[in-house]
Amino acid sequence: MTISDTQMQDLLAALTEALRADDANVDALITQYDAPMREVAPFLALISRLHRSYVRVQPSRRFTRRLRAELLGTPQTDVIARIRYLPARVQIAALVALVAGITMLLTRLRFLLPVPRPQTSDLGLG
Amino acid sequence: MIGKKRQPDYKTLTDLELVDLSKDPKFNKEAFGELYERYVTKIYNYVYYRTGNHHDAEDLAARVFFRAMGHIDSYTDRGVPFQAWLYRIAHNLVANWHRDRGRRKIIPLDEFVATRLQSESPDKHAEAKEERTLLLEAIRRLPEERQQLLALKFVENLSNAEIGAIMDRTEGAIKSLYHRTLIALRDELERGSQERREQTRQRKTQG
Numbered sequence: 432m433t434i435s436d437t438q439m440q441d442l443l444a445a446l447t448e449a450l451r452a453d454d455a456n457v458d459a460l461i462t463q464y465d466a467p468m469r470e471v472a473p474f475l476a477l478i479s480r481l482h483r484s485y486v487r488v489q490p491s492r493r494f495t496r497r498l499r500a501e502l503l504g505t506p507q508t509d510v511i512a513r514i515r516y517l518p519a520r521v522q523i524a525a526l527v528a529l530v531a532g533i534t535m536l537l538t539r540l541r542f543l544l545p546v547p548r549p550q551t552s553d554l555g556l557g
Numbered sequence: 558m559i560g561k562k563r564q565p566d567y568k569t570l571t572d573l574e575l576v577d578l579s580k581d582p583k584f585n586k587e588a589f590g591e592l593y594e595r596y597v598t599k600i601y602n603y604v605y606y607r608t609g610n611h612h613d614a615e616d617l618a619a620r621v622f623f624r625a626m627g628h629i630d631s632y633t634d635r636g637v638p639f640q641a642w643l644y645r646i647a648h649n650l651v652a653n654w655h656r657d658r659g660r661r662k663i664i665p666l667d668e669f670v671a672t673r674l675q676s677e678s679p680d681k682h683a684e685a686k687e688e689r690t691l692l693l694e695a696i697r698r699l700p701e702e703r704q705q706l707l708a709l710k711f712v713e714n715l716s717n718a719e720i721g722a723i724m725d726r727t728e729g730a731i732k733s734l735y736h737r738t739l740i741a742l743r744d745e746l747e748r749g750s751q752e753r754r755e756q757t758r759q760r761k762t763q764g
Contacts, residue, residue: 544591
């Protein structure tokens with residue numbers, strides 16, 4: 432005997448809820464859905480393994496405090512923090528634009544500055 | 558009468574009320590600060606399990622909140638709760654992170670395993686650590702939406718309806734996706750196990 436896909440989906444949802452809530456009454460659920468144990472057992476083991484493996488982690492207090500300060504403190508003046516959290520593509524584009532701007536400025540300056548002309552005496556023509 | 562606005566008790570307000578106050582220049586910092594306190598750990602966990610390391614989790618979690626703060630004016634509750642909106646931002650940033658860096662195979666999470674298992678014997682500890690590593694490796698080989706579903710279900714303890722709001726699917730579709738995810742994960746673990754047996758056999762043959 433097997434159960435339908437929809438019943439299995441409902442049973443898996445219910446089993447997951449029970450395991451997450453550390454409710455030991457899993458057998459009752461399996462009986463309620465009239466599901467054969469050989470079908471349910473591999474899923475039950477897997478859900479239990481997932482439940483054990485995914486454990487909530489805590490961000491460091493230093494990080495949460497710093498981020499809160501950056502978000503709510505003085506974001507307008509903290510240019511570095513603002514740039515740091517921009518998307519990578521935007522950071523790269525900004526960097527390229529900055530380099531291009533500096534290059535153009537330097538090139539322009541080269542043309543604007545007077546180039547020293549060689550003296551005729553220096554050339555041995557005097 | 559327009560007088561001086563009283564500071565509300567932010568902790569008692571709903572997410573939606575806080576979002577509205579976040580749009581008001583008079584209250585925005587404190588109101589957004591309360592939203593930040595409510596969700597920073599959740600978002601951090603979600604990003605941590607999707608990236609596998611603390612450094613990138615901090616970086617991406619920070620980007621999520623900067624983006625949320627920058628776009629809070631455009632948020633309106635059209636059936637998508639604020640929590641779901643925030644997770645969608647996190648999901649998009651994580652997806653971009655994977656795409657940009659192609660880093661999917663970082664094996665994470667040693668330190669919390671150590672914390673959780675400190676009461677167990679060294680042998681059991683090593684065994685459990687190995688079991689978790691294999692499981693998390695197998696999860697990383699699943700398609701992105703399935704990884705997302707597992708993180709939301711087991712780390713955040715969200716219901717199928719809440720996950721549906723984040724992933725823009727019905728509750729029934731999430732149930733079905735969960736069933737298919739478990740089947741795929743079971744197969745992936747079995748395939749990994751077969752590969753390891755084969756490698757061991759080959760090493761023995763060569764030795």
